Amino acid sequence: MNQVSIHPLIDDGNNTASENHDFCGGVLQCLCTNNKVEVSVNSQSSHNHACGCTKCWKPADATFSIISVVPRDKVSISKHQGKLHIVDEYALIQRYACRDCGVHMFGRIENKSHPFYGLDFIHTELSPQSGWSKVKFAAFVSSIIEGGTPPHKMSLIRNRLRELGLEPYDCLSPELMDVISIHAAKKAGIITE
Ligand SMILES: N[C@@H](CCC(=O)N[C@@H](CS)C(=O)NCC(=O)O)C(=O)O
Numbered sequence: 001m002n003q004v005s006i007h008p009l010i011d012d013g014n015n016t017a018s019e020n021h022d023f024c025g026g027v028l029q030c031l032c033t034n035n036k037v038e039v040s041v042n043s044q045s046s047h048n049h050a051c052g053c054t055k056c057w058k059p060a061d062a063t064f065s066i067i068s069v070v071p072r073d074k075v076s077i078s079k080h081q082g083k084l085h086i087v088d089e090y091a092l093i094q095r096y097a098c099r100d101c102g103v104h105m106f107g108r109i110e111n112k113s114h115p116f117y118g119l120d121f122i123h124t125e126l127s128p129q130s131g132w133s134k135v136k137f138a139a140f141v142s143s144i145i146e147g148g149t150p151p152h153k154m155s156l157i158r159n160r161l162r163e164l165g166l167e168p169y170d171c172l173s174p175e176l177m178d179v180i181s182i183h184a185a186k187k188a189g190i191i192t193e
């Protein structure tokens with residue numbers, strides 16, 4: 001069967017397996033064999049989704065990354081902080097990566113006026129614990145072309161995402177796009193609450 005790969009963790013259609021509503025976090029580990037960087041996350045993840053952009057970390061054999069958010073005050077570096085560096089200081093999301101294995105441990109927004117300020121971006125697949133929220137949609141789908149996917153495969157990939165229960169969007173989901181616009185409308189005084 002000529003099936004396209006989205007991400008090894010969801011390709012088998014088993015995306016719903018482990019979500020646990022009582023789950024309250026775990027430890028993210030980098031992929032080094034020794035001296036693993038560890039980041040403690042004391043919260044369940046939200047808005048877990050597949051991201052097709054070129055900036056988010058993904059395993060070598062994946063077309064999409066899997067990324068979610070947690071409150072930034074629930075994230076702390078617990079081991080080998082010295083191995084972390086910021087991938088791009090000028091990006092909106094400052095991604096803290098392990099210098100040795102390249103994995104992004106978390107991403108942080110420092111611009112206090114950004115609608116997503118206060119949320120850190122994490123890859124729950126780096127955690128040995130199970131119970132994290134399930135992947136709910138696919139964002140920045142058209143961007144996979146910038147990552148090398150041949151454009152003629154796009155409809156096959158969008159169909160496969162739908163088959164896996166992940167509605168494909170070329171930016172963020174409508175819910176998150178609304179959050180961004182509500183923030184902008186409040187800032188401009190168009191709406192008050
Ligand atoms: N088409 C671009 C899209 C990049 C992009 O805008 N990514 C989104 C989703 S992660 C974003 O919010 N980026 C902010 C950032 O990377 O700092 C690419 O693939 O590089």
Ligand SMILES: [Zn+2]
Pocket residue numbers: 030031032036037098099100101102103
């Ligand atoms: Zn590492």
Ligand SMILES: [Zn+2]
Pocket residue numbers: 051052053054055056140
């Ligand atoms: Zn991304």
